[in-house]
Amino acid sequence: MKVIVTKNYEQMSEKAYEVVSDIIKAKPDAVLGLATGSSPIGLYENLVAAYKRGEISFKKIKTVNLDEYVGLDEKSDQSYVYFMRKHLFNGVDIDLNNTNLPNGKAEDAEAECARYTALLETMPQDIQVLGLGSNGHIGFNEPGTAFDSTTHVVKLTESTIRDNSRLFANIDEVPRYALTMGIANIMNAKKIIVVANGTNKADAVYKMVKGEVTEAVPASVLQNHPDVIVVCDELAAAKL
Numbered sequence: 001m002k003v004i005v006t007k008n009y010e011q012m013s014e015k016a017y018e019v020v021s022d023i024i025k026a027k028p029d030a031v032l033g034l035a036t037g038s039s040p041i042g043l044y045e046n047l048v049a050a051y052k053r054g055e056i057s058f059k060k061i062k063t064v065n066l067d068e069y070v071g072l073d074e075k076s077d078q079s080y081v082y083f084m085r086k087h088l089f090n091g092v093d094i095d096l097n098n099t100n101l102p103n104g105k106a107e108d109a110e111a112e113c114a115r116y117t118a119l120l121e122t123m124p125q126d127i128q129v130l131g132l133g134s135n136g137h138i139g140f141n142e143p144g145t146a147f148d149s150t151t152h153v154v155k156l157t158e159s160t161i162r163d164n165s166r167l168f169a170n171i172d173e174v175p176r177y178a179l180t181m182g183i184a185n186i187m188n189a190k191k192i193i194v195v196a197n198g199t200n201k202a203d204a205v206y207k208m209v210k211g212e213v214t215e216a217v218p219a220s221v222l223q224n225h226p227d228v229i230v231v232c233d234e235l236a237a238a239k240l
C-alpha cells in the first residue's frame with residue numbers, strides 16, 4: 001500500500017487526478033470504478049477541467065459505480081446517479097450508455113445485485129476510486145461484511161445514516177437501504193485509489209493502513225491488494 005500525504009483537500013484532489021488521468025491517457029477505453037461522496041468531488045472537478053482543456057477524453061471510457069440508495073433514481077437529487085451526472089458525466093464527453101450504477105429502483109433488488117456482479121465480471125475496473133467511511137466502510141460495505149461478498153443489499157448502520165444525513169433535508173429522508181458492490185468486486189480492480197480527508201477519517205485511515213486485517217474494518221482488506229494508493233490530507237493522516 002502506497003500512502004501519499006498532502007497538505008490539504010486541493011492537493012489531495014490534484015494527486016488523485018494525476019493517478020486517474022494517467023490511466024485514461026494510457027488506456028482511452030479504460031473501465032473506471034467510481035465513488036460518490038465529498039472526498040472525490042475535487043478529483044472529478046480536475047477531470048472535468050482537463051477534459052475542457054482538451055487533455056483527456058471520455059469518449060470510450062466506461063464506468064461502474066460502487067453503490068446506490070434503494071428507492072432513488074436519476075430524478076432524485078440525492079441519488080448517486082444524479083451525483084455522478086452533476087459532478088462528472090455532464091461535464092465530459094462520456095456516453096451515458098457506458099456509465100453503470102446499481103439500479104436503486106429495481107423491483108427485484110436481489111436480481112439487480114446478480115446482474116451488477118455479472119456485469120462487473122465482464123468489465124473489471126482498471127482503477128477503482130474509493131472514499132473511506134469514518135467506520136472503515138468502503139462502498140456501503142459496513143463493518144462485518146464478508147471479504148468474499150459480491151453486490152448485495154445492505155441495511156445502513158446508524159453511523160452511516162448520521163454521516164450521510166448532512167446531504168439530506170433531515171435524517172428521516174436518508175434511505176435505510178442501499179445496493180453496493182461487494183468487497184470481492186472491489187478487490188477485483190487492477191488498481192485502487194483511496195481518497196480521504198479531514199480529522200474524522202484519521203482513525204479509519206490508521207486502521208486501513210496499519211491495523212489488523214479484519215472484517216470488522218472493511219478497508220483493512222486493501223492491505224491484501226497488490227496495487228493500492230492512499231491519498232490523504234494531513235488531518236486524515238494524523239494517526240499514521
Ligand code: F6R
Binds near residue numbers: 036039067137138140
Ligand atoms: C460513496 C461510498 C462511500 C463513501 C464514504 C465516504 O459511493 O461508497 O463509501 O466513499 O462514505 O464518504 P465521504 O467522501 O462523503 O466522506
